[in-house]
Amino acid sequence: MDCPVCKTPMLILEYQQIEIDYCPSCQGIWLDQGELELLLKSENSIVDLSNFSNHSRSNRRCPRCRKKMVKGPFPDSAVEVDICPRDSGIWLDRGEIEQIAGGKKFQAARTDIQRFFKELFQYNSERKED
Numbered sequence: 001m002d003c004p005v006c007k008t009p010m011l012i013l014e015y016q017q018i019e020i021d022y023c024p025s026c027q028g029i030w031l032d033q034g035e036l037e038l039l040l041k042s043e044n045s046i047v048d049l050s051n052f053s054n055h056s057r058s059n060r061r062c063p064r065c066r067k068k069m070v071k072g073p074f075p076d077s078a079v080e081v082d083i084c085p086r087d088s089g090i091w092l093d094r095g096e097i098e099q100i101a102g103g104k105k106f107q108a109a110r111t112d113i114q115r116f117f118k119e120l121f122q123y124n125s126e127r128k129e130d
Helices: 035-039 096-101 104-129
Strands: 011-016 017-020 030-031 057-061 067-075 080-083 090-092
Touching: 017 035, 030 035, 090 096, 096 104
Parallel strands: none
Antiparallel strands: 011 017, 017 030, 030 090, 057 067, 067 080, 080 090
């Protein structure tokens, strides 16, 4: 699967038995439907696609189905995300998952997520310098 931003082949990472598609170039992540809820330890659906119906089309295409995604603000956040209208997968640019996890609703997952992605991004940055 190729990154919707930079077209680089993405890597599959596993975090607490959740598969995360990760772009080593731009450091964005793709989460299939339901994976965001697992990642944030939320029992309820977090992103309601109907809330994105009035938002603009993204220039990005879904890495799974290649259809144009829609973009809009993540609930209770200043983060703008891209969502596939076909299967509700979500694209998060570098650092956006940490911003989302930093919200009050996701305190149970915050520390683990922030540590995991901080270490991942730091490792990737160090590799690029070599």
